[in-house]
Amino acid sequence: MTTNTTKTTKSKRKFVFGLKSDRQLDGDKMNPDFMQKVVEEGGKGAAIAACMQCGTCSGGCTNIDRMDMSPRTLILMVQRGEWEKVLQSNTLWMCSSCYICTTRCPRGVRPSDVIEAVKAIAIRQGIENHSTRFNQIFVNLVEKRGILFEPELMQRYGGLKAMIDQAPLGIQLALKGKMSPLPDKIKDPKTFKQALEKAK
């Protein structure tokens, strides 16, 4: 009986160890070119190869319920150079750049920077979806006024139906002074324009 229990414990341990070693990539299975591409795109300082798949990033992620791939898995896919999987993942667009993962990562991987960098590559490669369309409308409107006018964003993104659906919330926000019912103006359009040109 004792012998059986010992055997079971040993085999369980082996299995757990096996799973762990499978999740953590060996250096020779990594795709250094792909990782370098991500680092150059904006993931500067992101120690992608150092990820040990501990899952701390996923554990603290504020939007993981909406993602089809956890930040931990996304980093693993980036390590492997599984570009198509990374590109098709909605994680890129569900990430709210809250930086919790980056502040908690014990290895300095900076998952939020990695996601931003992959997103930039995806946009340049012509990926189009609801999120990229929303981002583009958002940027166009900020460029136009220097400040966002939310009802305009709603109308451009979701049309009349979205405006009607969101009207009760909009009225509540306006009554509480959280949203202006009319477009605001920025104080110094010239400086804003200069800043915009610099950013571009």
Ligand code: SF4
């Ligand atoms: S917290 Fe850091 S080391 Fe752990 S899985 Fe996430 S990226 Fe990898």
Ligand code: SF4
């Ligand atoms: S930055 Fe993105 S991936 Fe990281 S915790 Fe926030 S939502 Fe999750």
